[in-house]
Amino acid sequence: MSARPLDLLDLDRLLTPEERDVRDSTRRFVDARVRPHVAGWWEAGTVPARELAREAGALGLLGMQLEGYGCAGLGAVAYGLACAELEAGDSGVRSLVSVQGSLAMHAVHAYGSEEQRERWLPPMARGEVLGCFGLTEPDAGSDPGSMRTRAERDGDDWVLSGTKMWITNGTVADVAVVWARTEDGVRGFLVPAGAPGLTVREVPRKLSLRASVTAELSLDGVQVPADARLPGARGLSAPLSCLVQARLGIVAGVVGAGRECLETALRYTGERRQFGRPLAAFQLTQAKLADMTAALTGAALLAVHLGRIAEAGVLRPEQVSLGKLNNVRAALEVARTCRALLGGAGITLDHPVMRHMANLETVLTYEGTHEVHQLVVGQALTGIGAFR
Incomplete structure (x- = not known):
């Protein structure tokens, strides 16, 4: 593999040194604790959730975008980069972290009493309480x-x-x-x-x-x-605001899943020979690789942009819906195309592609289905609600 696909546009220029450090430390965690074991976890239908949570807490990944109470207080872009690395390992591992931080902890942080925050958030940030x-x-x-x-x-x-x-x-x-x-x-x-x-x-x-x-x-x-009772939570807007935070993690996270599939396909097609030359030497293969790189690069840029909007405090729900709509669709299509490029090898757990493809089918549905986000964007465009 001659190039990492998401490096073609030098996206690191958009990131601060601290953000790159978060990404790199999360990648090392995934390399050491997730990649060697996740195929077996997936096949067995299990995951060492408590063990992983404690280790993620030690890295500051739980509730990392929250301020105080033992939380790291990092920005939305850093959170997104961590989610991308976690989801490159597996969507289930990213879900463990994002549900803990962006849903459960965020609800307590945003709507809880001071006593509730003091009681629950520090041990949750350490991964001692899930x-x-x-x-x-x-x-x-x-x-x-x-x-x-x-x-x-x-x-x-x-x-x-x-x-x-x-x-x-x-x-x-x-x-x-x-x-x-x-x-x-x-x-x-x-x-x-x-x-x-x-x-x-x-x-x-x-x-x-x-x-x-x-x-x-x-x-x-x-x-x-x-x-x-969470004293600050009044009405359905409270849980929906938590979902907006979690969806930011999805928008960025699926880029990691798609990247893992694309890098796997690049390696495989470079090594697998048919008709006397590598699969990567064929025009059809290169066209698919180029199209997938374009789609994922655009998705990565969108994730960073939405993170910056969130950090400025002006993020709107329909913007997150557009991000989830675009990026999950892009990642799922990449996973499906990479599965085909691997041929028969693509359906086994020897490679991560079909595992990611199956996971992304769920990501397409949860925290707002694909169709719901289409209607949110449609309402923002037309001013007409079409939910009922």
Whole structure:
């Protein structure tokens, strides 16, 4: 392989030395702790989540974009670069980190009381305490406003009942941020693992994100004290704002998955010989490699640009939707094309391509389906909402 595809435009010029250090240290972590093992984790449908979380915490990767409480306080671009390296290892590993930091920790940081922040955020930043984010329900995925989970007052306490589905980190979480409908609108609650009435079941038989914990949370009259409610969270805008933060990680993260596939294809086509010469010597192969490099380079530029907008404090939800729409589509198409370039070898776990391809099918759906983000962008363009 004569060139790393994303180096052609010298993208490092857009980054600060600190951002490059974050990227490089995360890449070393992935090289040492993820790449040698992830195919086996994926095949077995397991992941050492707690062990990885502690190691990621030691590197400052958990809640890295948050200020104070033991968090690194880095910018959105640095966070995106870390997500790209984690997802180059596996989307499930990136999900572990981004759900912890951008969903669970961000919810506490943005909407929690000072007591809640002091209690939960420092051990979560160290990876000693894991969190999950309970918003999606079996009948309320793309339409979270239709959630059925309810929280009702019982004296000074709250009683929660309902079901949350597709919850990353669910079976290993020490605390769940659960969103529920109340008489005053949607509110967030911190529900500790093992609370009476809380049942957590791992989702079985997954064909994607297999190196990730995915669970169903059932709440049957779960009673929590008044101080379990996130006092600053009022309405559906609170959980949706958390999703905007997490989607920034996806926008950048999928570039890493696509890059891993493209670099694998470059190596393979340079070594594999057919008709007396390397596959990379054929015009059709080079055309595909060039097109994929163009798509991923554009996606990487978009990720950095959105990160800079976020750092300026002017990021809008529709901009993140455009980023997720474009970049996940680009990465998935790259993975599919690379799988074809590897031929039969592309369907085995000896190479990471089909694993990434399967994972990206889930990334296309979660935190807003492809179609939902199309409608968000469409509404921004036309001023007309087309969701109902």
